Amino acid sequence: MQKQHFFSNGKLLISGEYLVLKEARALAIPLKFGQDLQIKTKKNTENPVLYWKSYENKSLWFELMLSLPDFELIESSDHLIAETLVNILKIAHKNNPTFIEEGQSYLASSHMNFNKNWGLGSSSTLLNNIANWTSIDPYDLLNESFGGSGYDIACASANSPIFFTLEQGKPKIEPVDFRPSFQDNLYFVYLGKKQSSAESIKQFKFKDKHSQNFISEISDISLKMAQTNNLKEFQNLMFQHEEIISEVINQKKIKETQFSDFPGEIKSLGAWGGDFIMVATEESYEFVRSYFSSKCLDVVFRFNEITK
Numbered sequence: 089m090q091k092q093h094f095f096s097n098g099k100l101l102i103s104g105e106y107l108v109l110k111e112a113r114a115l116a117i118p119l120k121f122g123q124d125l126q127i128k129t130k131k132n133t134e135n136p137v138l139y140w141k142s143y144e145n146k147s148l149w150f151e152l153m154l155s156l157p158d159f160e161l162i163e164s165s166d167h168l169i170a171e172t173l174v175n176i177l178k179i180a181h182k183n184n185p186t187f188i189e190e191g192q193s194y195l196a197s198s199h200m201n202f203n204k205n206w207g208l209g210s211s212s213t214l215l216n217n218i219a220n221w222t223s224i225d226p227y228d229l230l231n232e233s234f235g236g237s238g239y240d241i242a243c244a245s246a247n248s249p250i251f252f253t254l255e256q257g258k259p260k261i262e263p264v265d266f267r268p269s270f271q272d273n274l275y276f277v278y279l280g281k282k283q284s285s286a287e288s289i290k291q292f293k294f295k296d297k298h299s300q301n302f303i304s305e306i307s308d309i310s311l312k313m314a315q316t317n318n319l320k321e322f323q324n325l326m327f328q329h330e331e332i333i334s335e336v337i338n339q340k341k342i343k344e345t346q347f348s349d350f351p352g353e354i355k356s357l358g359a360w361g362g363d364f365i366m367v368a369t370e371e372s373y374e375f376v377r378s379y380f381s382s383k384c385l386d387v388v389f390r391f392n393e394i395t396k
Contacts, residue, residue, distance in 0.1 A: 092127040096216040097396060098202060098209035099243035100276065101358050102266075102366065103310040103329055104252070106337060108237045110299070113307035114252045115266065115314055118243040118396045121202035123213035127221055132193035137162065140173065140196045144204050157181075157188050176215065179232045180222040187222040206278055206387070207363035212240035227259060247396065251310065270319040271391040274368055277380050278387035281362030302332055323353035323368045330355055350379060 097118035104114025136157070142150040152164035152173065159178050164170035181188060188194075198217070204210040211234055219226035226241045238259045239252040249266035252259065268274070309329050316322050330341045333356070342365060343354040352369025369376060377388050 090129045092221065093124065094127075094217040094220045095122055095124040096209075096213035096220075096244035097122045097246065098213060099240045100208065100364065100366075100395075101239060102249075103313055104239075104306055105356070105358055105360070106333060107303055107306045108239055108252065108254065110303055111254045112303045113310045114237070114239055115249065115264070115310040116239045116243050116252050117249040117266065118246045119202075119208060119394050120396055121208050121394060122244075123198060123200040123210065123217060125214075125217035125221060126197045126199075128195040128197075129189070130193045130195070131191060136191055136193045138177075138194045138196060141198070143197070143199045145201060146199070149204070156193070157185075157190070176218060176229065176233050179229060180218055180224055183224040183228060184222050207358060209240055209244065212244055216241055216244035249314070249395075251314070253307075264314045266314045268319075268322065269317040270322065270368075273319050273370060274366065274391040275373075275376050276357070276364050276389045276391070276394065277367055277385055278364055279362055280385065280387075302336055305332055319368065319370070326353040326355040326366070326368060333360070346383075 098121040099119060100117050101108070102115040102117060104112050104116075108114040135155070138154040138156055138159070140150075140152050140154070141148060150165055150169050152170045153162040154160060154174065154177070155162055159174055159181065161170055161174060198214065200210060200213070202208055212230075215229050215233065216226045219229045226244070227238050230236060230238055230241055237252070237254055239250075242250055242252050242259060242261045246261070246263070248263050251262040251264050253262075254260070306329065309325050309332075313322060313325050316325070330343070334341050337360065339360055342356050342360070343350065347354050350367075350369070351371055352367060354368075355366045357364045357366055367376060371379075373390065380386070380388055
């Protein structure tokens with residue numbers, strides 16, 4: 089029995105949400121959290137199949153069996169998830185039919201070491217692992233399946249924070265030294281409302297007459313965020329970023345609506361309304377945990393806990 093192993097990092101988008109789709113420079117960080125994919129092959133000339141198992145923190149949460157080489161569903165534990173996975177595999181097979189060998193059966197085992205509802209890259213890590221297994225371009229697989237800018241795909245294989253920019257539809261990736269001296273003052277808090285990135289992309293319409301100014305301003309903020317070692321300046325950049333995106337998508341800032349009494353700055357990360365926020369404050373870790381716990385938000389990470 090032959091074995092293959094792949095691993096992809098999770099991600100957080102620090103700046104550039106929404107406007108990264110319009111070629112703004114975004115600052116993104118790969119995480120210690122991620123997902124691996126193990127492939128075992130076995131000769132089975134009569135009835136070759138693909139048997140897939142997905143685990144979240146060692147607990148099995150999804151499985152399916154497909155006939156090969158047609159990828160027809162035999163059985164699954166969740167029809168909607170099976171439909172999505174089968175579509176991804178069929179796209180991969182269309183782009184590289186040779187990854188499935190005649191008369192071979194496959195056991196695919198995918199392990200995620202974080203909560204799949206956190207929005208830290210359950211889809212992008214899966215796509216990147218499948219692309220690596222099938223030897224196809226992960227950005228092609230993304231474009232033909234979920235869509236999006238591709239910053240999450242870039243993070244999947246990055247070893248450090250990155251600047252990500254779309255230039256004429258092509259990803260430009262630049263490693264960046266984003267290790268601020270005030271990182272002990274930065275926290276990531278889960279809001280408990282997983283957002284669909286694909287749905288947010290569909291709903292995002294950007295036709296403002298000041299569009300180019302907004303894109304330039306966000307690109308500049310991304311650059312300054314990565315360069316500054318001053319907490320007050322970083323907080324000011326967070327505030328400016330929230331002001332711009334609030335106007336772009338016509339939504340109120342999350343600090344204004346939910347955390348107006350918090351002593352520090354708060355910024356939405358990714359699609360607004362769910363997933364994670366970034367918190368920058370001079371208050372202690374104990375204060376931060378207590379404050380958000382009082383609002384029934386108990387998933388709080390320090391910067392160093394989860395960033396690569």
